[in-house]
Amino acid sequence: MTLTGCSGAPELTGHWSADDGTGTKVINDAGACRGMFYSGGKPLDIGGGMSCSLSDKKGSNGHYSLVVTQPPNEASYQVEFNGNDSATVYDGSGARLYSMKRL
Structure with a gap:
């Protein structure tokens, strides 16, 4: 897992x-x-550190896998990039959570 575009995946780092x-x-x-x-389609922050890791290759659905951990919680999401500065994030069942643009 990586957060940068070194191996072909778009870069996730930034605001x-x-x-x-x-x-x-x-x-x-x-x-x-x-x-x-996110939990139940809504953001959840229980306090403490949060970490993100993005797969370096697309899955069979054409999306990258994003794992977000905030102990003791961990969740997997799917990310579809639309260029380097726009992405859509889906929950584990494939439902759209939100789209985001790099600032």
Whole structure:
């Protein structure tokens, strides 16, 4: 898993604005992130560190796999990139959660 575009995957690091009104999502080079954990279709932050890791290859559905961990919680999402600065995030069952644009 990687957060940069070194192996062909678009880069996830940066500041992102989501269309669901939840504020800026932040992912740094080390994998620390903020605002990325969702439960039941809504953002959830229980406090403490949150980390994100993105697969370096697309799955059979054409999406990249994103794993977000905020101990003791962990969730897997699917990310569809539309260029380098726009992406749509889906939950584990394939339902759309939000789209985001790099700031």
